[in-house]
Amino acid sequence: MKKHNFSPGPxxxxxxxxxxxxxxxxxxNGIGLSVMEISHRSKEFIQIMENAQNLALEHLGLQxxxxxxxxxxxxxxxxxxxxxxxxxxxxxxxxxxxxWSSKAVKEAKMFGEVMEVASSKDANxxxxxxNYTIPADADYFHCTSNNTIFGTQLRSLPETDVPVVCDMSxxxxxxxxxxxxxxxxxxxxxxxxxxxxxxxxxxxxDILGKVSRSIPSMLDYRVHLEKxxxxxxxxxxxVYVSMLTLEWLKEKGGISSMEKINxxxxxxxYSEIDRNPLFKGFVANKEDRSPMNATFNxxxxxxxxxxxxxxxxxxxxxxNGHRSVGGYRASMxxxxxxxxVQVLVDVMREAERTS
Amino acid sequence: MKKHNFSPGPxxxxxxxxxxxxxxxxxxNGIGLSVMEISHRSKEFIQIMENAQNLALEHLGLQxxxxxxxxxxxxxxxxxxxxxxxxxxxxxxxxxxxxWSSKAVKEAKMFGEVMEVASSKDANxxxxxxNYTIPADADYFHCTSNNTIFGTQLRSLPETDVPVVCDMSxxxxxxxxxxxxxxxxxxxxxxxxxxxxxxxxxxxxDILGKVSRSIPSMLDYRVHLEKxxxxxxxxxxxVYVSMLTLEWLKEKGGISSMEKINxxxxxxxYSEIDRNPLFKGFVANKEDRSPMNATFNxxxxxxxxxxxxxxxxxxxxxxNGHRSVGGYRASMxxxxxxxxVQVLVDVMREAERTS
Numbered sequence: 001m002k003k004h005n006f007s008p009g010p011x012x013x014x015x016x017x018x019x020x021x022x023x024x025x026x027x028x029n030g031i032g033l034s035v036m037e038i039s040h041r042s043k044e045f046i047q048i049m050e051n052a053q054n055l056a057l058e059h060l061g062l063q064x065x066x067x068x069x070x071x072x073x074x075x076x077x078x079x080x081x082x083x084x085x086x087x088x089x090x091x092x093x094x095x096x097x098x099x100w101s102s103k104a105v106k107e108a109k110m111f112g113e114v115m116e117v118a119s120s121k122d123a124n125x126x127x128x129x130x131n132y133t134i135p136a137d138a139d140y141f142h143c144t145s146n147n148t149i150f151g152t153q154l155r156s157l158p159e160t161d162v163p164v165v166c167d168m169s170x171x172x173x174x175x176x177x178x179x180x181x182x183x184x185x186x187x188x189x190x191x192x193x194x195x196x197x198x199x200x201x202x203x204x205x206d207i208l209g210k211v212s213r214s215i216p217s218m219l220d221y222r223v224h225l226e227k228x229x230x231x232x233x234x235x236x237x238x239v240y241v242s243m244l245t246l247e248w249l250k251e252k253g254g255i256s257s258m259e260k261i262n263x264x265x266x267x268x269x270y271s272e273i274d275r276n277p278l279f280k281g282f283v284a285n286k287e288d289r290s291p292m293n294a295t296f297n298x299x300x301x302x303x304x305x306x307x308x309x310x311x312x313x314x315x316x317x318x319x320n321g322h323r324s325v326g327g328y329r330a331s332m333x334x335x336x337x338x339x340x341v342q343v344l345v346d347v348m349r350e351a352e353r354t355s
Numbered sequence: 356m357k358k359h360n361f362s363p364g365p366x367x368x369x370x371x372x373x374x375x376x377x378x379x380x381x382x383x384n385g386i387g388l389s390v391m392e393i394s395h396r397s398k399e400f401i402q403i404m405e406n407a408q409n410l411a412l413e414h415l416g417l418q419x420x421x422x423x424x425x426x427x428x429x430x431x432x433x434x435x436x437x438x439x440x441x442x443x444x445x446x447x448x449x450x451x452x453x454x455w456s457s458k459a460v461k462e463a464k465m466f467g468e469v470m471e472v473a474s475s476k477d478a479n480x481x482x483x484x485x486n487y488t489i490p491a492d493a494d495y496f497h498c499t500s501n502n503t504i505f506g507t508q509l510r511s512l513p514e515t516d517v518p519v520v521c522d523m524s525x526x527x528x529x530x531x532x533x534x535x536x537x538x539x540x541x542x543x544x545x546x547x548x549x550x551x552x553x554x555x556x557x558x559x560x561d562i563l564g565k566v567s568r569s570i571p572s573m574l575d576y577r578v579h580l581e582k583x584x585x586x587x588x589x590x591x592x593x594v595y596v597s598m599l600t601l602e603w604l605k606e607k608g609g610i611s612s613m614e615k616i617n618x619x620x621x622x623x624x625y626s627e628i629d630r631n632p633l634f635k636g637f638v639a640n641k642e643d644r645s646p647m648n649a650t651f652n653x654x655x656x657x658x659x660x661x662x663x664x665x666x667x668x669x670x671x672x673x674x675n676g677h678r679s680v681g682g683y684r685a686s687m688x689x690x691x692x693x694x695x696v697q698v699l700v701d702v703m704r705e706a707e708r709t710s
């Protein structure tokens with residue numbers, strides 16, 4: 001039986017993507033070769049890569065606006081390094097909203113002055129800081145749009161004239177934003193875009209070439225741009241599955257439609273968290289709650305064993321919270337059906353009734 | 356009809372690997388989840404990673420000898436950078452035998468003095484230099500064991516007391532070597548080990564910690580070693596398919612058995628190249644020829660069109676030579692059956708008869 005997969009990532013992808021990918025592993029489009037054994041220089045793969053890049057830009061509304069899309073390797077962790085290697089000449093401003101932001105700050109410090117404009121570390125990152133000032137002379141401002149571990153999301157972005165760099169790993173393609181306000185967006189594929197093993201980097205080309213240091217080839221965005229993401233052998237299968245997922249997103253009506261479904265799923269679960277006396281949301285302010293990752297704890301730890309066996313019995317997977325937060329985390333990425341959230345809510349109600 | 360796939364990489368993998376991987380994309384081991392949607396922290400994936408690491412060390416005969424195996428991202432191109440970032444304090448010695456060696460040299464120059472102990476660039480890399488001296492005070496000696504583009508292989512390794520770093524991307528697991536003579540071995544998976552998207556790094560731990568510079572987390576071998584290849588989200592599917600391929604290799608009798616089969620395949624093709632007046636091998640000296648990648652040209656370019664249509668009609672894929680060499684390249688990695696080489700040889704004979 002197919003599980004209800006609330007895993008924080010790698011995570012559920014659309015069933016039709018699994019089916020197409022499974023077939024392509026045996027034979028890609030009837031060419032007598034697996035998608036895993038075609039050359040990255042073949043016309044088949046070049047088409048996959050171009051299609052994936054175009055779909056990514058199209059979904060974000062960034063076609064013909066000076067942006068290019070790359071599919072690189074190394075996840076957001078590599079982008080913490082690449083962003084600062086390529087962009088940080090003197091000083092950069094970072095908003096610290098969680099574990100991943102903190103890691104981004106750490107890597108950037110090797111390349112220049114890092115100013116933490118605000119941090120919610122004082123309360124274990126259970127809120128999003130507001131009313132901070134971004135210095136006008138910063139090379140860029142870096143933020144994390146969604147904090148997977150803590151279940152918070154930047155619902156709005158600060159107005160600033162400095163280039164904005166954003167780690168969107170856990171909420172890209174899940175909600176409408178004016179993406180043209182960002183100069184650099186990056187996202188590990190393994191939430192809303194595909195399997196682990198590739199990273200989408202969307203970059204406004206005019207921000208490059210402004211630092212004085214030499215940049216190693218593999219870390220230099222200009223090198224990858226010049227070769228259209230083919231400077232080295234790309235992760236063929238991960239890009240292919242990302243393309244399939246972006247195609248599915250288009251069939252479903254794109255980001256706008258997806259946002260509505262995601263809000264419905266989030267409303268259903270957060271209403272239950274707020275209503276059910278057995279549970280308590282982790283995030284301090286409701287307006288900071290992430291529709292992608294809902295974090296919550298039991299109000300009575302003595303029912304833990306019973307609740308855990310109940311959701312497991314209901315076919316739910318991946319509900320345990322991260323060790324920094326404890327309790328539970330329900331990740332409701334694009335591909336998670338509303339039905340799975342209903343199953344979880346039903347279990348929560350049943351747990352209340354029987355406790 | 357399944358193609359005879361001579362692609363230089365990404366390349367053919369064993370059919371049973373394609374079949375198992377295809378099934379796991381739908382449902383991994385009957386757990387109700389695709390292998391692409393399981394958490395990298397799940398017991399299922401931890402077992403896959405450990406199994407892949409153990410098999411890699413076992414095949415190389417490096418278990419319990421102070422080595423660890425990592426599955427990273429970014430291919431050999433990232434290792435050109437990481438090797439020098441982690442190991443190059445003052446001076447390193449590089450043997451330049453082709454495009455990839457040259458790229459490794461280029462990246463290393465950012466970190467210290469690079470001494471090219473020998474190069475075959477003077478003859479478009481159609482031979483392997485011998486009788487060079489490796490300075491005893493070099494931090495390490497770097498070589499490329501097999502040159503995919505030019506079709507040469509280091510049949511023996513120089514004796515030296517400095518640590519040896521080797522890019523084995525295109526011939527790892529294909530022949531017996533005393534692997535304990537290497538301090539660092541790296542290989543992009545996409546030839547003999549798996550699909551593109553992961554890189555095997557086998558490292559002798561005692562060579563680390565000797566440079567004075569700070570190393571960014573994602574480029575620091577110690578960081579990845581400390582976290583057993585799980586510092587960041589690994590490329591789950593690529594590691595899984597690599598594990599399947601390493602299991603297949605074990606079933607087939609390991610590297611020794613594979614080496615015999617590879618020699619048979621290479622003998623069959625090179626004999627035909629040498630016998631058939633229509634063809635001429637690219638590599639100057641027979642002893643430098645690679646059993647993995649056989650490069651050859653037509654002696655009469657006027658038959659090109661006919662020969663090209665003949666091999667395509669026979670179901671052969673990926674035979675075109677790299678643009679730096681021209682002509683043809685037959686890549687005969689572990690998973691390529693002898694039968695496919697026979698089909699190619701038959702076509703070469705037929706081309707001779709009808710020309």
